[in-house]
Amino acid sequence: MGAHRRPRQRPLGGGTVRTALTVALAGAAGATGLSGTGVAAPELTPAQVKAKVDKLYREAEVATEKYNGAKEESTKAAGRLGTLQDEAARRTDRLTSERDALGSLATAQYRSGGMDPSLGLMLSSDPDQYLDGAAFAERAGSRQASAVSRVRAQLGEIERLRGAARVELTSLTARQADLKRHGKTVTGKLAEARRLLARLSDEDRTRIGADAPDTARASRSGPAPRALGAGPAATVPDSRAAAAVSYAYGKIGSPYVWGATGPDAFDCSGLTQAAYRAAGITLPRTTYAQIAAGRRVARSELRPGDLVFFYSGISHVGLYVGNGQMVHAPNPSAPVRMAPLDEMPFAGATRVA
Template sequence: MASHRRPKPPTPRYAGVVTATAAAAVALSTQSASADPLPDPAKKGVQARVDRLYEQATQATEKYNGAKEKADGLRAEVAALQDAAARKQGELNALRERIGTVAAGQYRSGGLDPSLQLFLSGDPDSYLERASALDRVGDRQTAVLQQFLGRQRALQQQRRLAADKLADLGSTQKELGSRKNEIQGKLREARRLLDTLSAKERERIAADEDRANRASTRVSLGNEASASQRAAAAFAAAQSRVGMPYVWAASGPNSFDCSGLTSWAFRQANVSLPRTSQAQANVGTRVNSLSDLRPGDLIIMRTDLSHVGFYAGNGQILHAPKPGAQVRYESIARSGMPFMWGVRIG
């Protein structure tokens, strides 16, 4: 990829705003110290606390994504089990009708076979153990009744499996609700903290975020090739999403969280990845050194593996970093997140 222009130095007007803001902050802190020697915890380090809340929200988002992926899989399994149970019930009903027809014919002929009397008594499961005492049981009839009992047991097993999966789904849906509340609580607390800042402080934070977003148009990535065509295609798809907003639990095409971006991009390259960063950390081939990464390799970040992005070349990561940010390029060294390892998809 061709290199882009370097970032422009701040304009004098902007530099003046920054200087004025810094001077105001110093004046305020001096005034506060003279009036009250104790620091105000509601004002001190607000940005760091907000960043920590955003980090916790993204970590909870990956747990939410994992629970949602599990819930989606359980719903599919339950539907398949219920469909199979319905088919088995239909087969059982047809076989029961067949046996009933035989019994009705025997009754009209003057008597009901003792084996059928036993079978139709309401306790067919004990039939095969007791049928050996009956002299008039034929091999063909025994085979039909064995088939019925086998299908009945299979139906019962299918229903038990469906019930177990439904119970799992219920507990997983509770976890989804808990994770959602956790994420929304972190984001509400972050907004509350930001609201405690002055208008100028909020403007400075917004300007910093805007500058980081706009820096993606000027980043230099070098010209190193991807390790595979699939990785190149996925990376190109992710590059087309630069500027799209971070939204928790979103997986495209117009908003993303971190693993939502990587899984969406690889789907465009006809590669299916797990939904969470922790699961994506264990696919493909591990690359342990930053120096061995190629554009399009996944980068796994944080000790709990709760963040993922694309290696973009020249020490840059392409990712959806946090709430309030956009999909963008950033320096890995300045991301504030420890690099764990890379993942190469062939």
């Protein structure tokens, strides 16, 4: 029977436990790739950095345009809510006046004893005059009741609309907050991309067409003309378009700030909106609304002052200034500058002047 007995296990001593733990940790390190020297993450190539930065720029711009649209709608909703509140207050005052008039009539009827109409007719010395008076009083009472009913119905409708506007405003405010948080997230990613760019050599940055982070705000793609007689603006055929182009030239070098509409900083649609505002034309706030604000024109028909749009989602806009060039607010790492239309995928153009 002894041959079938399980061997007796000896308790592990302190040294044995330490040895086993060391072996286990070593195995875990080998399985996870850890080692005493560590494994550094592979360095991104300049081309990979550019791809990552470009992607982040597009994400930030899409979010910015959505934020701008939500902000615009929120402002409109707040205006509608204020109008409804004012109208409700006016109609409430009118209803109060109607109620006071009805109260005075009820008091008068109570003091007169509320005589039965048939008895009043028998006792009246002038039945015809009584009948005329009774009919007038009945019509007046009917009109007052009808007026109160109408005011009540109108007030109920206003309360319903005011509640709907409040819900809409709350929804849009929440959307703004979400977009703002998204913008902060994208801004953080852009900061990371700028740090990656900062680690590249000047030669690598030049090769991929990226500005150095510490000189982005000061960089320009060419000198800004001081007057319409210089540069492409000299050929602008419309005075309002000429004013918009002149404004855009004057803002070359201004920083890009998402959500900004000037006068010292801009995002892409903020720049075009401000340029035409200076020319006396009101444009919508967002790229996807601006493209519908005028007459669509083909790329072959472009003339200075036209709005030019890029990417399939219409997420970027610039102001055409002639000779295949535009002035635009590119992204957070580059200021307002002049650039060729071929810099981005062309999506369409609109003439608003």
